[in-house]
Amino acid sequence: MYVCLCKGVTDSQIRNAVDGGATNLRQVRKQLGVASQCGKCACLAKEIVSSAVEENQIDMGALCYPLA
Numbered sequence: 244m245y246v247c248l249c250k251g252v253t254d255s256q257i258r259n260a261v262d263g264g265a266t267n268l269r270q271v272r273k274q275l276g277v278a279s280q281c282g283k284c285a286c287l288a289k290e291i292v293s294s295a296v297e298e299n300q301i302d303m304g305a306l307c308y309p310l311a
């Protein structure tokens with residue numbers, strides 16, 4: 244779904260940016276331009292970034308447990 248209509252950025256692109264190493268909205272904005280024009284998408288974009296970062300941390304946490 245489109246999150247940022249001004250720049251044509253989708254939620255998938257934001258999640259991919261997080262998977263690629265971005266950890267906050269500022270870094271995603273720099274990469275994709277999201278929330279850099281009117282700013283109306285900033286809250287939703289930030290929620291998606293936070294959610295994706297959290298999901299990645301959970302995935303990483305699963306890797307930290309030793310195999311039995």
Ligand code: FES
Nearest residue numbers: 247249280281282
């Ligand atoms: S909708 Fe994202 S900057 Fe306008």
